[in-house]
Amino acid sequence: METINWSDPIWELTARFAINTVANVLLMFGMFYRRYRDKELATTASMFNIFAFAVLTILSSVEFSIAAGFGLFAILALFSLRSEQISKTEISYFFGAIALAVICSVQGTGLLFVLVIVVFVLIGAWLLDHPRMLHSVSSAKLTLDNIETHVLSDTEKMRADLSERLGVEVMTFQVIELNYVNDLARINVFFRA
Structure with missing residues (x-):
């Protein structure tokens, strides 16, 4: 019986992709989707994770300049040009999906080290966004059918x-x-029941 040579580039890439995919599924569908039920963002961030993994794998296997790296992150800035604002939590999970792709795709790090870092990221995300951590305050997005005159002047x-x-x-x-x-106001409200 032949053992797997993990230093073979194909096996290493397969292992990195598997770690990335499992970690991303745990983050986006095991944590984010179960807590916030936002299918669109969970799917978008997961697809972005796979695409970023592919691009970063190629870039880390060839020589490229720091300017190219900054250019790659400038592309991420385009995400903020969406017409709809997204919450800070959504941005955090989206960045988490990107971070997992970066962690798993960069060549030169050992698989065990990658696995340990990914586990740390997942445990940190699970703990920090656990419903019991900050359960006393909830939030809701409201659309009011008229703009109160004191909405900005008297908070x-x-x-x-x-x-x-x-x-x-x-x-x-x-x-x-x-x-x-249209005399409409969209407001995020943070409240205690």
Whole structure:
């Protein structure tokens, strides 16, 4: 019986891809999707993970300059040009999917080292975003059918109005969009039930 030679480039690439894929599935579908039920972002980040893994694997096997590396991360900035804003948690998970691809694809690191780092990343993400960690405050995205005159000028009054409307203690809120044409306000509300 022949043993697998993990230093063979094909086996090493297969092992790195397997570690990356399992870690990404755990992060995006085992943690993010189960907690937030956002299929679109989970799928998008997972696909981006696979694409980034492929590109970074090629780039790490050839000589390329630091400028090329900065160019690659500049491409990530295009993600922020979307018309819809995404939350900080969504950005964190999306970056996590990218980080896993980077960790797993860069040549020159041992497979055991890669596996240990990936496990650390997954444990950290699981702990830091665990529902019991910060369970006392929840959030909701609201669309109001009229723009209150004090939405920006008197935040305490607006917070009190939102608390009364929602029947919860609004801790803070964030105005996402004011549309004076349609008289709509989009607001993120952070509240304690």
